Amino acid sequence: MEKDTLVTVEHVAKKFCRDLKTSLWYGVKDLGSEFIARKKNDDIQLREKEFWAVKDINFELKRGECLGLIGRNGAGKSTLLKMLSGLIKPDKGRIEMRGRVGALIELGAGFNPILTGRENIYNNGSVLGLKKKEIDAVLDEIIDFSELEAFIDTPVQYYSSGMRVRLGFSVAVHMKPDVLILDEVLAVGDSGFKTKSFNKINEVIQDAAVIFVSHSMPNIATITNKILLMENGYVEYYGDNISDGIERYFNLFTGDEANVEFNQYAQVEDMTIHPSPIYSGSSTSSIPKIDYRDPIIVDLSLKVSDEIESFHVKLQITDKDLKIIGIYDSVQFQESIKNNRELHQLKFTLPESIFIDGEYAMSVFVTQYDKTISKSKHLAAYRYWRKFNMKASKELGLVPAVVYLPGITESV
């Protein structure tokens, strides 16, 4: 193993059985044969009703690197994480980890429910090999970061799931891990905590190797410098070309669209992006090309479930690396759209844009304004994915971080 390589994974595979009864029977048989003679793990074959949940995974991670582990539901990400953190044993291959491994892979995993938050911090610290003195030194920081001062002497069984994640995350990042394993942790908790955690991960990456599982491509694009894309247990892509990895992830969904989030209240039937016909005529390619002087026109057909009285639509433009660079929100320009019809046909016109040359993508969020908290909630949100190319003038300079786009919404 090279000096600063902290994680080496070679030909790792894990099989599961589709049927519980058969799985129990195989379990008993395996125990017996393990007792009599150790089978070489390369010889292991699938038996009836078994399948490879993870197959032939190879990667290496050095200090300072962050691997984004992505893939559709059921691709094998959690199984791989469980093997990396030692919760389950691979059937084939070899995993080598150097140094202290901090992991937050399951809600509340690693906590003893009858012990208090404070006692659990000491417990976890000693499992990670820290001396009492070392834990004393970071205790206040852990409590402070988790924002759980008032509850730190309450048994963890009375914590909400969000509180458990906050404590688990805070423990994992403050115990000076050499390897940090994180499963979708940022998806839980309020947005303030998410931002704080995200910044903390960025800080930890400087001195550790981080493995980060997420379905949020903007998060992946922001912090990772390597991607492992899994599909049906296999590696679909492994490398350091982040935008390529993300692109391949999106391509796993039918064509160029992906419905990924909260689709229970709204359904996008169709979305087309095109330049204004007045200026450019319609585009013949499947990826529309837009001149920077032209308005971007978006036609949207969507259905919103009856229980939603009114809604608004947010269009989010991301660049090739999935960083958000432009947002248009219909609520800034008009009242919420009344949900008084079965199919809404909406037209958005975003005037001349300030994007530089390149490929962009647009996501749609159908959003509801919640008066009780004076905030928009993505409870009716739906993400739809469409690419477009921007042809910009050479004189265009740098694009500001995120622009709030003006525009108009029409019901047609």
Ligand SMILES: Nc1ncnc2c1ncn2[C@@H]1O[C@H](COP(=O)(O)OP(=O)(O)OP(=O)(O)O)[C@@H](O)[C@H]1O
């Ligand atoms: N204990 C188990 N017994 C049998 N099958 C299992 C077991 N655990 C996971 N699987 C199966 O293994 C496959 C991989 O599951 P895994 O949870 O690793 O996917 P994932 O990529 O983490 O998915 P998600 O994004 O939904 O969390 C799935 O088909 C799943 O049903």
